[in-house]
Amino acid sequence: METIRNYLETMFANLPNTLDVIKAKNELYQMMEDKYEELIAEGKHENEAVGIIISEFGNLEEIADALGISEVLNNNIDEDARFISEEESMEYVFDASQHKLFIGVAVLMFIVSPSFPIIIPNMGGIVAFFLTIAFGVALIILSSVRMGKWDFLDNVKCVIEYATANNLYANLRNNLFSKAVMKTIGILCIILSFIPVIILDELTVKSFFGAEMAPAALFIMVGIGVFLIIASTAKEGAYHKLLSLNDSNKVAGNYNAVKSTQHDYGNEIFNKIMPVYWKTVTCLYLIWSFLTFHWYKTWIIWPLAWLIHRVISTSYTDKRR
Amino acid sequence: MRDNMIEISSDVIRGYNDTMILYILMDEPSYGYEIAKRIRALTEEKYIIKETTLYSAFTRMEKNGYVVSYSQNADNGKKRTYYKITDAGKAYYQDKCAEWQLTKEVVEHFIRGDE
Known part of the structure; x- marks a missing residue:
């Protein structure tokens, strides 16, 4: 039955x-x-049944x-969209998540690099500092060049098949848990990054660790935290990208899997802002907290942000439908 | 044997899909697949109506007021669209029957057997 559904959805x-x-579409599906x-x-065997049904579909x-689509059918050839196969979509997810991981590593390098001059006080530290940054930059350039072959996703109209959409969505759901875990650990790393500083400060008194170890450890903790946050969304970005390829004015944009990833606030600005809402709030929280160290005050951001989010989503969500 | 080799030309039969569907709906309201199945059985599998042909006939006849559709749950609890013939549909069916008699009479004059 899945084959028939795919056939019909593709048509x-x-x-x-x-x-x-x-x-x-529903009526034809019912008959089939x-x-x-x-x-x-x-x-009858499943394959035979599917063969008969497709040959008798017309x-x-x-x-x-009957549908007022004769014009569309005739013009269809001109605006034939580039079709992304299941294998291609998997390849893209792999490439895109690898790319994100490379960027994560590069950012890790950038954040960690200042700790070298701190640990190694002579010229070696400076050299290591520049080497790390150069390595990070090289990584980003190389990875971006490799991703270049997927540029067409932005430039050409592309579509994915019904089965592919369902598959991507299933993967997206499966990925949610590991994403949440990585993100949480990442955020914890950043929030708790001052702990090694305190511990090492105590230790330096009676150990061979230099006093320099403490700030270096802070850079490393923050670096790992940021890396984990970037890595946590590595796959998800790719899934969302592929699922949003289908034009929402076409039947293909109406697949349940595609639809459930689109939040329509019925407002251009909110559609752009809302996907990055929580990330922005987290950044604001961390910046304010670290600049002032008034942790007892800054938590107020969370209930406020939640309230604003509720107001926006209840007053704007799905107005178009 | 030879009869099986010949396929019905869809151009010829097109004008009479409506007649077949209305004939079946004269008995009782029915739904897509049931109608297709009965056409197939009544013609001894010589004519198999395509799904798209059936659907376009439904929408056209509904627009013209020959049938009305309503959805109803079938025995297995599945929701189906049923079609019911209207008085206008019954009159149209009679017209089509008369038209066919005439067509048959006319064409018959020009049909020779194997010679």
Whole structure:
């Protein structure tokens, strides 16, 4: 039955997302489903049943007039979108998450680099500082060049198949837990980064650690924290990117998997702001806290941010639907 | 044997899909697959109506007021769209029957058997 669903969704993928079209698709699906069940009950093999149903489906030109889509069908060839296959989408997810990880490592290098001159007080420290930064820059350049082959995703109109969308969405859901864990550890690393400083300060009195170790440890903790936060979203970005390829005015943009990743606030500005809302709030919290060290005050950001988020989402969400 | 080799030209049959569907709906309201199945059985599998043909006939006839559709839960609890013939549909069916008689009569004059 999955094959039939895919077949039908592919046939309809480029059609406009109108009520008539959706109704036709559902109705045809209903007929095909009935037929499938009967053929299976007659003892036909699944593949045979699917073959019969597809051969007896007919063609979309026949219902074009009923749907007011004759024009679309004729013009379809011109605006044929680039089709992204399942294998390609997996390859993209792999490449994109690797790219994000490389960027994470580069950022880690940048943050950690000042600790070298602190630990190694002579010229060696300065050299290590520049080497680390150079390594980070090289990593970003190399990785960006490698990602260049996916530039077409932004420049050409692309579509993904129904089955691919479902698959990506399932992966996205499976990834949520590990993402949350990594992000939490990352944030904890940053918030708790001053702890090694305190401990090492105590230790230096009676150990061979130099007093320099303490600030260096702070850089390393923050670096690891930032790396974990970047790495946690490595895959998710790729999933969202692929799932948002389908045009929301076409049937393909209406797949449940695609839809459930789109939050429509019915307002251009909010649609752009809301995906980065919590990240921004976290940044503000950390900046304010570290600049002032008034941790007993800064927590107020969270309930406030939550309140604002509620107000925006209840008053703007899904107004268009 | 030879009959099986010949396929019905969709151009010819197109004008009579409505007649077949309305004939079946004269008995009782029905839904897509059931109608397709009955057409297949009544013609002894000589004519298999395509899903898209069926759907376009439904929408066209509904627009013209020959049938009305409503959704109803089937025995297995699945929601289906049922079609019911209207009085206008019954009149249209009679017209089509008369038209076919005439068509058959006319064309018949020009049909020779194997010679």
